[in-house]
Amino acid sequence: MAAARPMPPMDTASGRNVLREDLPLPLCVLRGGALERNVTRFQRFSEASGVLLCPHAKTSMSPALFGRQLEAGCWGLTFATCAQLEVARRHGVQRVFYANELVGAADIRYVCGELRRDPGFEFYCLVDSVAGVQLLAERVAQAGPGRRLNVLIEGGLAGGRCGVRDIAAAVEVAEAVRAAGASLALVGVEGFEGLVQFREAGRREADVREFLGFLAGIAETLDGRGLFAADQVLLSAGGSAFYDLVIAELNAVRLRRPGRVILRSGCYLTQDWGIYDSLLADIHRRTGSPQPALEPALEVWAQVLSVPEPGLVILSAGRRDFGQDAGNPVALTHVRRGSAELRPLREAGWRMAAASDQHAHMTVPPGHGVEVGDLVALGPSHPCTTFDKWRLLYLVDDDYTVTDTIATYF
C-alpha cells in the first residue's frame, strides 16, 4: 500500500456547477450570499446589543470561516477541546475562550506552551470544582506558562452538564482559585443556558431567565467578596437558542467592577432548516424585532439513486453526510437531471423515513415527479453535526456555481 497522504487540493473546483453534476455527489454547500449576510448581521446585532461576540467556532472548525468572523469584528473565538484549540492556533487565532474545563495533562501542557511561546495569545477557560482547580493549578505550575491562566467559574443547570449548582459551591471554587493565585486568575462567570432547549416549551424562557439570574448571583457574590482578580469581570453565556435573554439579563447585572458580557453563539453562521430556524422564530417573537435576520446557508446535495417503490425515493446521502441529533434534514429542492430549474420541496410532503450510513430513504407522495439521476437538496437541523461530516465544503453563488472550497479540521 502507498503511504497515507492528505486529500488532493480542490482548487480546481471553482467555476464548477453543482446542478450540472460537475462534482462528485453527495456534497455539502455553503450559500455564499447567505453566509456573508449572516456574518455581518450577527456582528452588527451583537454590537448594537452592547455585548462582545466570541462565536463558538467548533460549529464549523473551518479556518477560512474563523477568518471571516474575525474580519467582521468578533472579539475572539470559542472552542471546546484541545484538538480544536490546536487548529485555531495553527491558523493564527489569538484570543480563545475555551468553553470547557481544562483537565488533561497533555492539554494543559499544550496551552501553557502556547502562552509561553506567544505573548499575544489570550486564553480563558472554565473551572467548576475545587478538585479541578487544584489539579489545574498544579499542572499549570509544572508547565510554567510564564503568566497566570485566566479562569471563569462555570455555573451549571441541575441535571445538566458541568458547572457549580449553587452559589456556595461557586464561592468555594473561587476561594480555591484565589489560593492558587500564583497560577490562576479568576476573571468571570460563565454558563451555558442552551440545555434548557430540551425542556418543555412552556417553561423554557422562565428556566433560562432563572439560570441567568443564578449566574448573575454568582457574579455579584464573588464581586462582593473581592474574589475576582481582574479589573473587569467577564460574564459569558449564550448558545444559539436564547441569546436575546442572555443579552437582556446579563447586560442588566451591576457589579462594583465593570463587567463585559460575552456572547458565544456559533450557529448564526449558517443558521439551519430545523431546530435553530424554529428557535430564531422564538427569539423574534420574544423581542418583537426581526433582528437578527439570519438565513439558512448550509445544504447537502444528493442524487436520486433509485425509486424502488411508488412512494419511496432513495438518495445518495446518509447519516455520514448530515446530522440527525436535532431531527432529520428536510427536503428543500428538486432539480431534474440536466436542468437548472429549482423546484421547491418544503411543502411537497416529502419526509426522511430513515437514513443508512450512505443513503436517505424518503417517503414521497404520488406524482412526486422524481427520476433516477435527479438532484435533491437536503436542509439539515443543527449545523454543528453536519459540518463535521465533511472535510471540504463548497462555497456557492446563487446559481450553485462553486466560488471557493472551505476546508474543515475536525
Add this chain to the structure above:
Amino acid sequence: MAAARPMPPMDTASGRNVLREDLPLPLCVLRGGALERNVTRFQRFSEASGVLLCPHAKTSMSPALFGRQLEAGCWGLTFATCAQLEVARRHGVQRVFYANELVGAADIRYVCGELRRDPGFEFYCLVDSVAGVQLLAERVAQAGPGRRLNVLIEGGLAGGRCGVRDIAAAVEVAEAVRAAGASLALVGVEGFEGLVQFREAGRREADVREFLGFLAGIAETLDGRGLFAADQVLLSAGGSAFYDLVIAELNAVRLRRPGRVILRSGCYLTQDWGIYDSLLADIHRRTGSPQPALEPALEVWAQVLSVPEPGLVILSAGRRDFGQDAGNPVALTHVRRGSAELRPLREAGWRMAAASDQHAHMTVPPGHGVEVGDLVALGPSHPCTTFDKWRLLYLVDDDYTVTDTIATYF
C-alpha cells in the same frame, strides 16, 4: 489568517501512553492485538466457509487497515461512494466492489477514467432500474473506459433501500443491461440483507432467508435466460449481522454457470460493544459454533471533567467522538488519574443519559469512586459511525501504549 494546512504528522505519538495522559483527550484507540486477531480469524472463517471476502471498507476508511485486510488475503474491498473510491485508488486498491448504484456524471467519469488509465483496476457496481441502466450506459459510452463496466443486479427488501422488488423487474433490468452490451456487462446478483436487523427479533432469520432466496431466484432466472455476460456468476450479500445465513443460503445456489459468493462484512475488523456484539452472539447461537471469534477493538477514552451532582459524571467525549445511531456507547473502564489499573465498569451500573457535541452525561450509582481528572473508556455500538468521527486513531498495545497512528479519510 494563515492558509489552511493539514494536520501535523503524529509519528511522535508512538511510545506514548494513554493512561499516563501523554496525549490530548478525548482520543480513539484500536487495540492492536484484538484487531490483528479479528483480521486473521475472519479471513480464515471466510475461506473455511468457501466464500470470497470483500469487506466493506467504508467502516474504517483507513488505508493502513485496507492494507492489513488485503495482506490477510481478502479478495477486494467494498466501497459505497465515489469519494471513498478515490481514497482507495489513491492508496493502490485494485479490486473494488462498489456496493451502490453508480449514477452521478462526475462519479461515472472518474470510474471510467480509472478503468482507462489502469488495466489492472477491477470494478463492480450495482444497477436496479431500467432508467438507471440507460443513464449509466449513456454516461459510460461518453466517458470511454476502454472496456465494459461490470454490473450486478441489486435485489431489495420491500420498504427497504435500493434494489428491484421482484424477479420480473430484475429480468427487465437485465435485459436493459444486455441492450447496453457495448458498455455494460452483467456479472451477478447482489443484495443487502442487513436492513432486516431493524425488524422484530422473532422474524429476522426467516426474513433474511426469504430475502436470500429471492436473490437466488433472480440469479436462477437470469442464468436460465442466459442474461449473464460472464463465465462466472457473482452472488454477493452480507453485512455484519447475518453472514452465517448468507454463507448457508448463497453457497447452496446451483446455476448452470459456476457461481462465487462474495461476502462484504466490514465490522468484523473491530467488532463493537453493542449491536454487533449482540448480533455475533446470535450468529454463534444459530451455527452452534464459536467461530468467528471476534473481539471488540475500538474504544474512546475520555476524561472526567466534572462530578457536578452526586449521581452525575461529565466526560470530555460527546456525539462528535462516538456514534449513537445504534445506541449509546457503554462505559468500559475506569482508571484513577496517575494509576494504570484498569477497573471494569460494564457491570458497575453506569449509563450514558445524554450526549452533547463534546460531553457525555453519565448517570452513576452511589459510591462510583470517580474523581475529576480520572479516565474513562467508552465502548461504541456500530464501529462505522465512531471511526468517521476521527482523522487519527491510535493503535495501542495491551498496556495502552501507542504503537502506531492510523489515519482515516472520510
